[in-house]
Each structure stands twice: as structure tokens, then as C-alpha cells.
Amino acid sequence: MSDIAIKIENLSKQYRLGQIGTGTISHDLNRWWHQVRGKENPYLKIGERNDRASISNSEYVWALQDINFEVNQGQILGIIGKNGAGKSTLLKILSKVTGPTTGTVKAKGRIASLLEVGTGFHPEMTGRENVYMNGTIMGMNRQEIKSKLDEIVEFAGVSRYLDTPIKRYSSGMMVRLGFAVAAHLEPEILVVDEVLAVGDAEFQKKAIGKMQDVSKNQGRTVLFVSHNMASVKSLCHSGILMQQGRIVFDGSIDDTINYYLKEENQKFKEKGGIEWKDPKERPGSEDFQLKKVFTSTNREDFKSVFSNEDKIFICVETEVLNELRNMRLNFRLLDKNDVVVFTSSSHSNEKSIKETGLYQYTMKIPANLLNHGTYFIELQAGMPGVKQILLNTKVLSFDIEKLTDSGTTHSTILPGVIAPTIEWVIKPNYI
Template sequence: MKDIILKAENISKQYRLGQVGTGTMAHDLNRWWHQIRGKENPYLKIGDTNDRSTKGESDYVWALQDINFEVERGEILGIIGKNGAGKSTLLKILSRVTAPTTGSIKFGGRVASLLEVGTGFNGEMTGRENIYLNGAILGMTKKEITSKIDEIIEFSGCERYIDTPVKRYSSGMYVRLAFAVAAFLEPEILIVDEVLAVGDAEFQKKAIGKMQDISRSGGRTVLFVSHNMAAVKSLCTKGIVLEHGKVVFEGGIEAAIDNYFQEVQLVNDGRRVEIINDLLGVFTKWFIRDSDSFIISSDEKTNICFEFDSDENLKNCELGLVIRNFEGKILFGCNSRDYEGDYFDIKKRKYIFDIELVLPIIDGKYEIDIALVSNNNIIDQWVSETNLIVKNKFESVLDRKWRGELNLKTYFSYDELH
């Protein structure tokens, strides 16, 4: 028989855009009048789906709609989805920071949450005092907290500053101490949002190891939200995928990650691929060599190819490539001159630029930027809306270093490839 420690039934959350609370007094009176007559809240029948990419027609939006799932004791549940899918809203409801508009949640134990850096800490109190404060909030006795405090301080790595007010801590120190308190004071359910990304690589490894530990040996349950798919894959046993505020998949963690990437497994059909910033239109498409999709495996050689059709002769050319993460930060950049050592010339013909890369990076979607320069003038530069999809074969890449190779090959005729 299943030992269910958390059960969410028909959870929905509605917000009114531009308003604090539930809106105007007229709306509140209307809700009250329907309630005393035994009628349903009239505003539950309206509202747009949670899709930040489209313009809505209503002042109401459903951040979450009809969320149902169960978590067994000792299970580590990964909650994944794009930015704005409703992950943080769901965790706030599970942590009782905010109430659902409809639905209910049943818990089988104490809940500790790490939702934002420094949540629950008093800035004027020292790290040691905040440990006791958080422990008391979790329902621990002073004796229980004292028995764990040395382990908490040691794990956090903040021993030197433990008697300093936490308002002087860095964001990384905040997270270290907050995680240590939540993990060592033994709540039955630990909820962790993306905050671990604030910590350094060494602490992330330590925290993931601790969560695995408390689940396997302590029988405690962890709910984990992260965009780091390598961490999700190595830590979680089960996953749910959120999209536009709804659960679109629930199952094993590998299947959940595959489902998350499924929507962007685009097949190359030989057409131009959604050019955003295109100066002269000389780039015609890009593709992965020997593949019919835009998905690559990390730590393996990959050939990213760009078709180029020049209608003029160009001298002293160089090609630059940049790969960015979902936040727009540049993770990798290379230039043909770094590897070829000199400029190249282009004639009025079709070419294919073949860039060979090895990218030992975490699972995710990455943006491709490409530029061609002649005599220090940009001839063509564009960003493709079709993402490069990386799927990691390893449990963790936190210790791996970047390495990349670029070979520029120009083919005088596109037909020579067939």
C-alpha cells in the first residue's frame, strides 16, 4: 500500500492583473453575496490561461489550473517547466505562503521551504539566533535544535560568521545557512526552489548529496524545482512537467525530462529558420550535421552547420559563433580566426560553414548567435529562435570544464554535399 505524505487535489490559483488582493470592493461584495446564497464564486468562470507569450482578454489569469498529484514518503519529486509555467506559485501554495483559489492539500508531516534567498531570516539576528528561530517555526524544541546546531554550522560553512547578523551575509551564505537549517532540523517534507543556483558548484554538489541522503536514509520527502536538468536527473525519482499552469506530464524523471524537451524537438525541413536579426539575408538556414533535429548530446563532438549564400565577393572575412543560456548569458564564444589563424575570402557562391564543437554542459535549451564579418564590417548577423537542445548523458557536470573546437570549412557549392 502506498504511503502518501502529500496529496494535491484540484489546485488552482487565480490572480487579478494589476491588483493587490482580490481586486475591488465591488468584486469582494459580489463574491460574498454569491457565498451566502450557496453559489459558486462568479470569477472562477473567467480568466485567461497562464501564457505569458500571448496577450490576454481578461483582467484575471489562472496561474495554476486543476493541479493533481501525489507524493510518497521518501520520494524526491522534480517539478520542471519553462519560466512562467507556475512552478514557484505551486511551491508557495504547498509551503502555505499563499492559499489556493480552489482545491486542497493534505500533508503527512512538517514542511520546510527554501523559496527565496533569506526567506524566514531576521536580518538583525545572528546566524545562530536564526537557526533557533527557524527551528522553532518548524516546531522543534530548543533541546532538539541544540543537538543539531554544530552539524548545521559545519555543513553551512559559515562558522566564522555564525554570530554576525545575517544582514551582512552574501546571498550565497544566506542560502548555505538556510539550506543547512532546513535539512538538519528534519522536516518530513523539504521544498526547494531554484535558490540553490545562488550557491557555488561545491555547495550545490553538497546540497544535492544531502537531499539524496535524507531521502534514502531518513525516509523524508523532497520537492525540487530547478532548470538544471543534470541536477534534476541525478537527484529526483519522479517528475511532473508544468506548462501554462497545468500538469502536462507525470511519471519517471527521465520520461519527464524527455517530455519537457519534446516540444522543441524540431525537424529540419530545409527552410529558413526564424531569423530575428538579419542584415542582408545571406544566411539561409542552420542544422546539425547527420541529424534531423536540433538535439545534441553533451561531451560529444557535434557539427553545427550554417548555409550561406553570397551575392557578392567578400574579402578578409571571419565567422563568429556565440551560445547563450535561457537567461541570455554568453556561455561559449568562438571565432574562425582563433582556429584558422587568418581571414578568408568569399566569392559569389553558396557555402556551408561547419563548426565542430564539444560542449560538456547541462541539459537545457540554448540560443545560437552567428555573425559574418568582412573588413571589420558586419555582413550578416542573426539569432535563431530555434534553440539548440542539449541532453546530458552524465549524472553531474558541475566539475567539468568548457572545451570547444572550431573547424571552418567552406564548400564552393552546396550541391557538393549530396
């Protein structure tokens, strides 16, 4: 096939863990000595798969291992995976910021990467000067920028401020200007990280639209990395799923996302609750720990499948190990696409000083609110403005079973994140 735009073969990247410094010189000398004798680098053999959670005894770790894939021209490929799966490392290699340890990347045409918008912007320079600065950093020459300057400024919507130093710009204006330059780069291959997370909704839409346009109408190839399943789904054609530095799934974007979510959900298919017996495994910090989390209808028995007419109790048992001031527990309910359904905080029910000891929280989700499907519970705790004592942690999932029939002859699943019972009043002859 002649329309492969980018081909990646056996790509691997090894990192050294821990302190860089002491010991490097001896490793360097050893490596050099092996090289002189024509032997293989002794440190390439060791190294483990990259799993953040497990404590490894090797100093070396593979951030990427045996990555192979191809992308056809004009395609938009989504790269998804958990934090630390190797997505950013892959992007860094593609954008030549860092080199691979083994393997090759072959590409047709210029690769431009957008790991950040507005790289090289200097606050003291004017908008115009910064367009040139940023453009040349990304590999355009002055002539190219000159011919596109009007378009760029128009896309960014900052023409009035073109000769103002950008330190006077709002942060949104700066992002728009940065993206506008990048969007007019016209590379054959565009590599985009989650830069779109910044900027307002309107701008995000504009940016996604631009990427679609670039791929569809100009036949350019886009590689897009994101945690936001919704934008990946709407933008990409195909996807790859990365896990611990390897590709574990490769297919259409819908299949990839489904596979990812299924994998993720598997872990939560507990019997409606988890209890951490070993204090070392408990999520939290030295001040605050989770002991047990479960969902229930009667506050006692674990339950993971509910009917939409059930009240759902979410019970969280915690231990406060050091006295806390103004601490609050926040709880987010997510749907299967990681969309936040709602957020709730213990804030108004907490005392300002919390002594050490055991605390049980119970949250009640009213009946007839949630729709059919799987939901996730994410917990986070902290003292606002002081510190986090429990980072956002997905602890549990539960399912809402099919809506029970209420008068209708056949049950249907209505689309929507929630399905509350809405009161309808219908008056005939209302005049």
C-alpha cells in the first residue's frame, strides 16, 4: 500500500528510574566498554514493564515496548490508555523531543507536534512577533508565516491586539493565538496531545472542527491523544489502546473505547463493595484513609445491581489518623463514558475540626434518578487550599438494571445520562 503515512516498527523506550546522578558514570563506562568490544548494551536486557503501582527491583523500566502500528493517510488515530501507559512517551518520540531506545518510525512528510500551544511565546513581544517566533520554532519559514498571517490572526480573533505585547492578553487569547499558528502549519502529519483541554467550549469545538477539516479535506493524518473519550470518539476513525507501554488493542475507535472501558470496569465488578484489610493498601494519605466502600439498599449488605426504583446508599468507612481542619470528602458519580453525572461534597455536614478516629459516611442517591447502565463512584478528600489527603480515586461501580415497567407494555431504555421521573401535567381544553 502506498498510502501509509506513518509506520512504527518495534519501537521501545527505556527509562532509568530514581535518582540520576550517582552511579551514572559507572554505568556509562560499563556501557561504553561493552560497546567497544562489540557487545550488546548490558542495561537493555534488564528492565521491567511499566506498572506504576508495583514496586520493582530493577532500576530500568520500559516506558514503551515493541510498539508496531501503521496509520493510513488522511486517517485520525486516537491513542488512549491510563496515565502512565506510555502515550506521552510515544508522542515525544514522534515529535523528536526524545529518541527511542530501539526501533524506528518512518513517516511521509513533515510531522508537526502540538504537545503544547504557544511554545516559545515571550510575554514582552507583540502578538505579531510571537506568531513569527512560534511559527519558526515549529519549522515554518518567514515567507510561509507572512503569507498566512492574516488567516492566523483571523482564526485566533485577536486582530485588534496584534501589536500589543502578549503579556496584556488574556490566557484564552494566548491559547487561541497559539493554536491558530499550529493549525496553519500544514504538516502532512499532525500529532496532538491533550492541549485542547484548555480553552473554552467554543474554542474546543473550533479546534476539533479544524482538525477534522485538516484530515478530511486536505488528506492529512492526525494522531490524537486524550483522556476525554467523548472527544476521541467524535474525532477519530481508529484507535489504539496502550497499557503499561504496550499496545493491547488496535481497531476502530468504537471497538477500542469499548474494550478499554470493559477492561477498566472489570476491576470494579466487585460484589458491590471493597474492604481494604491491610492498612498499607488503603487509599489515602498519612492523615486519612479509606477502609471500606460499598453500595447497598439497606446500608448493610453489599449490592452492585440496582433497579432504578431503588434508593442507593453509598457507604464509606474511613479513618482519620491525624486531626484535620476543614476537611471534606467529595464524591463524583461518573457514567460509563467518564462523564461526570454530578458531584457532591460533605462540606456542609462536616465539623471544622475532625478528631482522629473512625468515621462512616453514608450518601443516599434518590430513587428514579439514574438511567440504565453502569456508573462509577470516584472519591476525593482534601482541605481546600491546604492539601489533598485523598486523590481522585475510582473505587467502585454499580449497575442500574432495566427500567421497570410502569404501565407501558414494553420497557424501553431511553437515551440520557440520567432518567429522573419528571412530573408531567397535561390539561385538555386549557383555555
